[in-house]
Amino acid sequence: MEKKTVDVIIPAYRPGEGWKLLLRGLEGQTWPVHRLIVMNTGEENWEAAYEKTTIPMEVHHLTREEFDHGKTRDQAARMSQADYLLFMTQDALPEDRHLIEKLVEAIEQEEKIGAAYARQLPREDCRLMEQYTRQFNYPEKSRVKWLADLPELGIKTYFCSNVCAMYKRELYLQLGGFVKKTIFNEDMIFAGGLIQKGYGVAYAAEAKVVHSHNHSAIQQFHRNFDLAVSQADHPEVFDGIRSEGEGIRLVKKTAGWLCRQGKPWLVIQLVWQSGWKYLGYLLGKKYRKLPRWVIDRCTMNPKYWE
Structure with missing residues (x-):
């Protein structure tokens, strides 16, 4: 059977040294990236060196006024012809070579699963409290969440993070995609609608990215x-x-x-x-x-x- 194609979509803003690490991490995946679509805010902050990768890449520039958490990602999604859309943030690093492979496995385990998101591991500089928050929100055990889980899981039923999350493109488009104007949380809003329509969202603990913040x-x-x-x-x-x-x-x-x-x-x-x-x-x-x-x-x- 022919391998399903995966396009990676990343909104970028002043990418630095971490960008190179992210590209290297994506290049080494066991499941190849079909295309990398970058939605960059601020053309003046973009350097040609950021495009040095073996992955086919296209970069679209927009102004700060044009950027929206939902609309910008949705625009990129509609440029793709891949089977699966993998949304990432520029500060999320694949923990190993199997990130994409494990997300594909998670999304394909049942036909009615529409999205899968990765486990987030703390960075080396992560504060102690935040280390536990990562464990709490991203446990070691995978699971698929359905509408029937609402009484048990509450708001966490709808939890999904575009720090690293994969969606079936055709279903994504069929359901209208991310909300076009949102302050934040476009991933959970979409995942909530997905689940309410009878689909499942998979948490793939075996798919891992390194990502954390030390917020005040x-x-x-x-x-x-x-x-x-x-x-x-x-x-x-x-x-x-x-x-x-x-x-x-x-x-x-x-x-x-x-x-x-x-x-x-x-x-x-x-x-x-x-x-x-x-x-x-x-x-x-x-x-x-x-x-x-x-x-x-x-x-x-x-x-x-x-």
């Missing part, structure tokens, strides 16, 4: 504000599904893990960060009641509001 409490506040705005804007997906319970469970599990690591004093930092995350989430949920100047100070995407 204020950065977490901004991020959670935008996350909650995206949920408030899409009640057709998120209405009636509470996220707070999952957040509380993460805090409790992290506190216990920090104590077991012999670092109980870090629980104070955990409470501080979690408080800012929760405040950002609460304000984002109620953003329609906030004056514009407050929104401008809460968001991490000011251009979205212009």
